[in-house]
Amino acid sequence: MSTIAVRKSFLSTVWEYLTTVDHKKIAHLYLGAGGFFFLLGGLEALFIRIQLMKPQNNFVNEQLFNELMTMHGTTMIFLAAMPLLFAYMNAVVPLQIGARDVAFPFLNALGFWLFFWGGIFLNLSWFLGGAPDAGWTSYASLSLASEGHGIDFYTLGIQISGFGTLMSGINFLATIITMRAPGMSFMRMPLFTWTTFIASSLILMAFPPLTISVFYLIFDRLFNSAIFDVTLGGNTIIWEHFFWIFGHPEVYILILPAFGIFSEIIPTFSRKRLFGYSSMVFATILIGFLGFMVWAHHMFTTGLGNVANAIFAVATMAIAVPTGIKIFNWLLTMWGGSIKITVPMIWALGFIPSFVMGGVTGVMQGIAPLDYQLHDTYFIVAHFHYVIIGGVVFAIFAAAHFYWPKMFGKMLSEKLGYVTFAFFFVGFHMTFFVQHFLGLMGMPRRVATFLPGQGLDLYNFISSLGAILMTIGVIVLLVNIVITSMSKQQVANDPWGDGRTIEWALPSPPPYYNFKQLPLVRGQDTWWLEKMEGNKELPPAEPLQDIHMPKGSILPFFIALGLFIAGFGAMYNPLNQVGDGHPMGTVVLIFGLAMTFGTMLLRSLRDDLGYYIPKEELEDDDAKGGKVS
């Protein structure tokens, strides 16, 4: 493998990304694909808000509205929020723990391509007979009755991308367990690494129930089984349980890394060590644990009985305790710090009150009797947008500005960053604050329109205007990205000047082998510690020696593509419920699976011993200023 930097042609760049197993390049892929789906989901949200701008609007019809709101939720959760967080995890976590790559670079690439093909599969539904229309929760009682193949696109697409998520989860867990640099004990790990670790273990425990319930729905709709078919003894509540046993941890899978991102940003720009580090770690673990104990609070009105409701209500409220610990720790980190306002910091400052509002309404819904009033109203919509936008999306935007220089070597414009924040923050509160009141007035969610003269007109109009402001904010961010990408700047290792963790000790972007010599970690906030002692770089933990690197491979792309093809085969197999099956469907299904398993076999049979970067080449890089592309 050559390290010579040459101007690469477009095609060779494409090939490089198709075959890459480098965590930094995979981070770019996640950022690009996740960003694309984020825009798609945002567009769907905008259409929803335009439809609800005035009473009895007919911008879209009821069917299309159902498809839009289903695809908005599904896309945002599975294809935008999680992949965007994976982008930062990939970009940052190996650097933060002082590793040259993740534990399984091949699997990392496979995880991305499974997510990618799953997402494409789901979105092809728009062109192939209609998108899924049973909500992102896709309750079996509803989704079994859905006509056409929309639900099948949902189940198969989610299944394929879910496999990818599971793999990435295992990969991060193994990476953090085995690949930490000498001295990087668990209790010295940066909070973003910690939250990635806990979120990954939630992925490991939460995705299998989803896999199973989605398989049941696939089998029921496409292969004639009867798990949810009440006439044959089935039970649709099983779906609800499994979906929420997955679904509730899923929201912590999203929010914990977001907490991690803010736990990096706040100390950095308060120029002060994170307050209560060990209680932060403890709170993260506790939230992860409690996250599995509360799923039935989504089902208070299902009729599980008062005892079950009471238990889940108490467990739900208990989560407010570790979350509160975190909020106070952030506040106390800033207290007495020398605060510098930057774009990431302003997002963090906006996050704290916004997220607390979402948390408070969450506890309100935990009160089971009150939930009978709130269930399926816009109050719920307001609540989860407050936590998911106010928490996760704010974190994604903050991290975009914070880590952009580390990922691409260029700073996003500060000015445009503030403009984005202003539009998005104001638009966000405009859109969702009034929805609390719409919900309390009884406006049901997931309904395509409302009647005039019920006191709903004004708030809906305000809400829709807010959505437009958010859109402007996102457009400004896109402009910012384009302008920045075209500029010729090149930032130094620690462009914020106050970086605390290991990634800021490396060039921006880091060389493909990350560390010439693995660093010796002498304490928490490793890089800050060295800077305070006047060191210009991290102390090495090993002599300069040849570096072992994994080889790139195109196989992950084809393993994932095989499942994508098999998905179409399953959908059009002769047994399917819609009745448009064809014997060729079975052939395509077998072909797709054969492609996946055949490629896996090929991977297994061919030795992949990687390659070595010779010591001399590393020294050579050093002479050239350590910059390698």
Place this chain on the structure above:
Amino acid sequence: MNLLEQKFTPETWPEHPETYTQEGKNKFIGFWLFLAGETVLFASLFATYLALKDSVPNSDHALAADIYSLELVFIMTAILLTSSLTSVYAIYHMRNYNFKQMQLWFFITVLLGLSFLALEIYEFTHYVYEYSFTFGSSAFSSAYYTLVGTHGAHVCFGLGWITALIIRNQKRGLNLYNAPKYYVASLYWHFIDLVWVFIFSVVYLMGMLG
């Protein structure tokens, strides 16, 4: 210089070849994590099975106690448990750098796994033709076939995996590159075996006696 392809003797062979290299360690940890996920997967299948057991559309449909035959299942259990033991022998020989013996015991494991699979296929066809107990005939049958079938699919995959390892490495013998591969394959096999013990207890014993 490449540790992964270095030739060893029984004396120089490390005591735990599966975790000797960084790659091996990663595989070891990663695979245990994967098995944790698989445990949750099967737990979900078991939960559904228990919820839908004997849940059938009408009284003509077969129930658990009508169809299961403990004799057949006992033989299947004995075979699969034995195959777990033979894979232990194989790993024992791997630790001693006895490649031929290791291959042999893995080969025996595959044969036992195949006979288990054959009996399972017989069992399924028997249910379908004797009792019209098909994948779609009731919620109970769907839950049964999904649970036991998922286990069967795992057996199938494990057989393909171990066979591929045996054939691929026949000529070149043991090294630190393939030792972790054999090791995790045997872990996988033990896991399948463990799941079967639960299927035996929860599905068949409780089906007949519970």
